[in-house]
Amino acid sequence: MLSALGLDEVHETAYRALVSVGAADVPDLARRLTLGEPATDRALRQLERHGLAAQATGRPGRWVAAPPEVALGALLARRRQELERAELSATLLAQEYRAREAEPAVHDLVEVVTGRGAIAQRFLQLQLGATEEVCALVTGDPIAVSGADNEAEAEAAGRGVAYRVVVEQEVLSRPTGVRDLSAALGRDEEVRVADRVPTKLLIADRSLAMVPLTARTAEPSALVVHDCGLLESLSGLFEAVWRHALPLRLGRGGTVATHPQGTGEDPDGPDSIDLEVLSLLLAGLTDASVAKQLDLGLRTVQRRVRRLMELADVTTRLQLGWHAYERGWVARTR
Template identity: 30%
Template sequence: MLEFLGLDEACEAVYLTVLACRRVEFAELRKKLRMSGARLRQALDQLSELALVRPVIGQPTCFRAVDPEVGFQAVIARQQERLAAEQQRIEEIRAAAARLSADFASLRLDQPIEGIERLDGIEEIRDRIALLVRDVSSEVMTFVPGGAQSEASMEVAKPQDQELLERGVRMRTLYLDSVRHHPATMAYAKWLTDLKGEVRTTPSLPVRMMIADRRVAIVPVDDSDSAAGALVLSGTATVTALGALFESIWDNAAPLGETPRRERDERGLTPQEAAALRLLSQGLTDEAVANRLGVSPRTARRIAADLLEKLGARSRFQAGARAAAKGWLTGEE
């Protein structure tokens, strides 16, 4: 009954018992539920945080249930505050991304912009990453899109990753969910976690990215072509926004030892389908969607066909219109 609040069966049992008794002493509650004192206190603390149970005034060991409507209003108010804060965070990320886009559009090799440096070719990129690895002191955050990684690239990265982790640097790496079907990439990810690195996966990633100590970020000029070069970003606002983007995706990603979330959302879409719909609404081709999801173009086409079927559409244009009409596209896509 209360699982939607993140409460387990023990908390629910405590709440229902207090509700039935109107008010009850801690010792009597423990006896009724045959629960350890520590577990009961933990459950009461959780229920108190949600304003569902309160100690009786002047009797700290006696508890009473709060009217659920009153308690839930407090829960709703806290959720609304959290959502407002998250919306503000999204707006800040958007503003920083817009500034970065404007800077990028005006970038010329002969017109350097403060806080942005361009690297040409894979060798320059590797050399700069080596310098960052040498100087990093506390944390590295990385997006690794593209699905399965080549064994050659993983072997090149191993010595640097090991050196960082042995120095006590916190390493957090985000891969696509699709790598869970690639033994070599999973073996490498497991190797990282054995060395105390942190690895999670998510349905899609926006760009390849590395952030060092929350002060410098490297992003590619063209994520599909490493030879096109990369940008080294050191502007405080831009790096802060990219760090917030990383944290937002990290918080919703599945740790390596857990199965990615498969349940469907209120639209009836899996996380992968939702990500594909968002990408398709941006006008990306099947090949681009496949790259962002880390799947084959054939799989991307199948997902697109499934979405058209769910929407009862004969074309992608019609699918977009119907998705918008159903409220499946919020404008953030």
């Protein structure tokens, strides 16, 4: 608990033991700490430097604990001052950076990031720094960054950052693809599916973008693009893919559950399972793949498709897709 004040576990344990007994000599304290006497003596000397312990007057070798409210209060005050100075330095550096960024040089408009670790770290930074919106294109072959491992996405969405994501159809076929996308939908992210996505892409607040630079065979590298014409082109690419992608509708957690009566579903219309089956079919999955992803039987999926066709009063699946989109069955309501 006191590590934030600069004390490691040994020093904290020694101070707590000294507080509990009030005063002790080195051999007695060493037995309590199950440490050797030299190590105990070093710990006490370190506590003395922090103002947390002192040698008893007139009792050589005996140590007493400083009152916690005084000694720890002083350490806390010192830490607060250090944090305030650090915060001031960060503010000044940010002002200096913004002033320099007002007239960026051409070579400052893009950064080249090389290596899996560096790319993953920069990928997280862009999302953690976003305040309004993150737009992403996700392909089916992650190289340096895996969407399933991206904790920053949940953190940013929890802060109210809006997410618009287009995933490649192949993503739905991953073992955890449907579950991960269900979690994203549960965070009120907007997710759409396309047969193919032209490239991986992340855009944060329309001011920074990240796009791969090298092919799979080389050491992975990426471009971080600042506010410039190239960023506008990447934003235009995302919007074009977004317009032509299909909305995805899934239950939370990647599982399907029937809704009890009285939940507001139309008893004569498609239920939640029907809509999830329909959404995955429109995303390009086969009946067998839908059954596997939603943990349903193949005949159950086929029976539900026939029911949907009856509800839409159509005779082919192509017609079903058109009528489903026209009726808003595949559009996810917030």
